[in-house]
Amino acid sequence: MMPSPIRILTAVPICDGHDSAINTINLEFIRRGIEVVYLGFHRYVGDIVRAAIQEDVAAIGISSYNGGHIEFFADVVRQLKKKGADEIAVFGGGGGTITHDDAREMDRKGVDQIFFAGTSLSDMADYVRKHYAKARKRRANSKADLALARKLSEIEDAAAKGRKHRTPNTERRTSKVIGFTGPGGAGKTTLIDELVLRFLQREPKTRIAILSHDPSVIGEGALLGDRATMINSQDDRVFMRSMATRGQAGGLSPATESCLALLARSGFDYVIIETVGTGQEALPFGNKLVDQTVLVMNPDYGARLQLQKIVMLDVADIVVVNKTDLERAKAALSEIEQRLTQNKRKQQIVATVAKRHRDPGVDELFELITR
Numbered sequence: 001m002m003p004s005p006i007r008i009l010t011a012v013p014i015c016d017g018h019d020s021a022i023n024t025i026n027l028e029f030i031r032r033g034i035e036v037v038y039l040g041f042h043r044y045v046g047d048i049v050r051a052a053i054q055e056d057v058a059a060i061g062i063s064s065y066n067g068g069h070i071e072f073f074a075d076v077v078r079q080l081k082k083k084g085a086d087e088i089a090v091f092g093g094g095g096g097t098i099t100h101d102d103a104r105e106m107d108r109k110g111v112d113q114i115f116f117a118g119t120s121l122s123d124m125a126d127y128v129r130k131h132y133a134k135a136r137k138r139r140a141n142s143k144a145d146l147a148l149a150r151k152l153s154e155i156e157d158a159a160a161k162g163r164k165h166r167t168p169n170t171e172r173r174t175s176k177v178i179g180f181t182g183p184g185g186a187g188k189t190t191l192i193d194e195l196v197l198r199f200l201q202r203e204p205k206t207r208i209a210i211l212s213h214d215p216s217v218i219g220e221g222a223l224l225g226d227r228a229t230m231i232n233s234q235d236d237r238v239f240m241r242s243m244a245t246r247g248q249a250g251g252l253s254p255a256t257e258s259c260l261a262l263l264a265r266s267g268f269d270y271v272i273i274e275t276v277g278t279g280q281e282a283l284p285f286g287n288k289l290v291d292q293t294v295l296v297m298n299p300d301y302g303a304r305l306q307l308q309k310i311v312m313l314d315v316a317d318i319v320v321v322n323k324t325d326l327e328r329a330k331a332a333l334s335e336i337e338q339r340l341t342q343n344k345r346k347q348q349i350v351a352t353v354a355k356r357h358r359d360p361g362v363d364e365l366f367e368l369i370t371r
Helices: 020-031 046-057 068-084 100-108 121-130 142-160 188-202 256-264 305-309 330-343 361-370
Strands: 009-011 034-038 059-063 089-093 114-115 174-179 208-214 223-225 238-244 270-274 292-297 319-320 348-351
Touching: 009 020, 009 270, 020 034, 020 059, 020 121, 034 046, 046 059, 046 068, 046 142, 046 238, 059 068, 059 121, 059 270, 068 089, 068 100, 089 121, 089 142, 100 114, 114 121, 142 238, 142 256, 188 208, 188 319, 188 361, 208 223, 208 256, 208 330, 223 238, 238 256, 292 361, 319 330, 319 361, 330 348, 348 361
Parallel strands: 009 034, 009 059, 034 223, 059 089, 089 114, 174 270, 174 292, 208 238, 208 270, 292 319, 319 348
Antiparallel strands: none
16 A cells, blocks of 8 residues: 655746746656646636645645735745645745745745756655655644645645545535536536536535545546636635546545545535546446436547447536537437437436537536536
């Protein structure tokens, strides 16, 4: 059994769209066995701190090329401390933008390390592995999101050691659990983010948890990148956790079932679980893991014969054909509808363009889920 990989969060600050450097660095970290939660560019301090806490990362790496780095990095440190998560380290760099004098000032403000232009990718990865692999001292009194994030980490750690984490089953499952699956590139993450927007707008007190998965193999790193495309989900009423599959087939992690059980008893109204992009064989939501299954497809699935091979079409409660602005959409909808009639069970089919603002298809899907 392998120990749990080091988890870090990387991001680019607000008003900074330079992501080529951080993407290159992310790739090196992943190659060196580190799990990287990538938040994307143009991110506020609050977004970065919220994500780091929910993901329970060891450190935050910030790539800054637009100036304002002294105050931005310092504000991340301040907000972590305010939230009771000051054990999360902050490091980063900015090519030639951050001077040595700046770095000394940032060090006084609590920034752990600044990498300058010319530092090798290998040296950066070695630093992360050396300094952020060891257990961190934690405050005893944690706020709600931080305490929940740590419990999820305990479950993942137990699974990495081949043990099933047992949590007291004293509370009844209170959340509606919705599972989203489908092939990679179908637009699952964008669709979920649009649904979250509708939850936030139409149900002012609703709280949502999202459990999102990305692929990895045992002992290797992973790019956990769904947060980078989550725009509407950057909200205090949304708790999002990214998980790597860590060698398990089927689109979920060895720790998913236990993590999901914890989230479903933690006061959320809805828990949304998104699998890795899956193929024909995947049936990820066995043993009544979810209350409702949504299969997301795009119109370009190949010949009609392919539909006979997709097992999820037999079990999904709702089939979403996304990207119906594409040329083949009308034919695809007709073929999929015919395929569903063979099952002789009540299944819904919805046509969406998730990237489109106020898409009526997403509205229809929202009504089906909340009905």
